[in-house]
Amino acid sequence: MEADVSQDHNEQEEEENGVVDFERFHVERTKMIQPTSLKDPKLEKLKKALLDWINSTLKAEHIVVQSLDDDLYDGLVLHHLLGSLAGVRLPLEEIALTSWAQIRKLEAVVGELDKRLRQPDNKWDVSLIHKKDLLATLHLLVAMVRHFQPELELPSDVKVQVALVEVSERGIRSDVQTEVLTGESHISTDCNRVERLLTLEAHKVAVVKQGLLGFVNRSMSRLGLHVSDLDKQFSDGVILLLLIGQLEGFFIPLCDFSLTPANHVQMLSNVSLALSLLTHLGLHVSSVQAQDVVAQDVAATLKVLYALFSKHAKQDEKMAAHYV
Structure with missing residues (x-):
């Protein structure tokens, strides 16, 4: 009990002296596609178009992707796409078995892609791709198509409802927003x-x-x-x-x-x-x-x-x- 009183006193003293413990205000933010949007025919059409594009691009390398949700997290497919589309082959192991090796490979591949895509507000990162985040993966793939093969016509006006969840010491806060994956067809x-x-x-x-x-x-x-x-x-x-x-x-x-x-x-x-x-x-x-x-x-x-x-x-x- 005395320890609790002492801790409260120290925290009060720190606040009075202008010292703020920022760890107490750490906020974790996540975005998730709403279940209803996952069943949207437009989203399904976009996923199929991207799957067909990947498999067509990598056909000569005998690589077949069956799921955008599960097959891109380890960096292998993205590395081969980088090679086929940009002619860049990085000195990386072909198959990364451990989580650490997969993240290391993704960091190298996504880093090279970011240099070429040059998008100031990336809606993807290595951590999200490795966690099989479908929203981040879709944003990355759409950006790659737009940059490397702009003549390829993707399904237009694809939007999803996204739940934004914030978890902090103060509790959980959520909101729903609309996120655009593809705009109007050129x-x-x-x-x-x-x-x-x-x-x-x-x-x-x-x-x-x-x-x-x-x-x-x-x-x-x-x-x-x-x-x-x-x-x-x-x-x-x-x-x-x-x-x-x-x-x-x-x-x-x-x-x-x-x-x-x-x-x-x-x-x-x-x-x-x-x-x-x-x-x-x-x-x-x-x-x-x-x-x-x-x-x-x-x-x-x-x-x-x-x-x-x-x-x-x-x-x-x-x-x-x-x-x-």
Whole structure:
């Protein structure tokens, strides 16, 4: 009893003298995804997209990840991703068996990733990744996709409800907030820009179309082709397919499409192939149908061209954005 009185007296004396024991005010903060959000179809779609991306990236190394929750905590997968995406191979043991070795490996790998991602407000750290924190793991993987493969289209507008729990000497305090994992799709933004563009004055629409026309003709100059009418010359899909091949650096076999389409069916087949290629490249112009392009729908044609323009002509995009 005397010891308790003495301790209280000492604490009171310290406070009166301006001495504060900061250990008494230590607060532990944790964030957890709410169970309802874990069942959100958008979150499930994002997790699948990230799993597919990891397995596709590491296919040549015969690494298969089955769970984002359980398979990334020891640093092995992240180390191989770092090697495949950035060409960096650190002098680390391949398989870290002990917790200490896993944390040491994660510190090296995450440190290298942070240097490249350069995000001032990281929502992940080594401790969270090692504890299999799904929220931190998702934030890291999304940041990696955005940095290393920006053309890959992840599910847009994915948000989760997160419980923030603070544990201190004063008790437990909790709050629920919304945390954004992915924002609005840049492809959707491009489509919205085109739709807004078509509501503007005719001279502004003409300026942007002229900019797109210049972009197309610069890209097609090596083939000796010239486009003068955006509204009509893409309706059979031929120039669109050749443009995609030039921009992406691959050759589309002539047996796969009709170089001189003679009817509506062949034109529709060409445009469908072009849209399929765009989807494969991560340029999902989901609101565009092949029949719209064939029918010379100006909005559909411009959405396709603007998606390609946004990816391959970032500097010129500033000009178009000024008018949209």
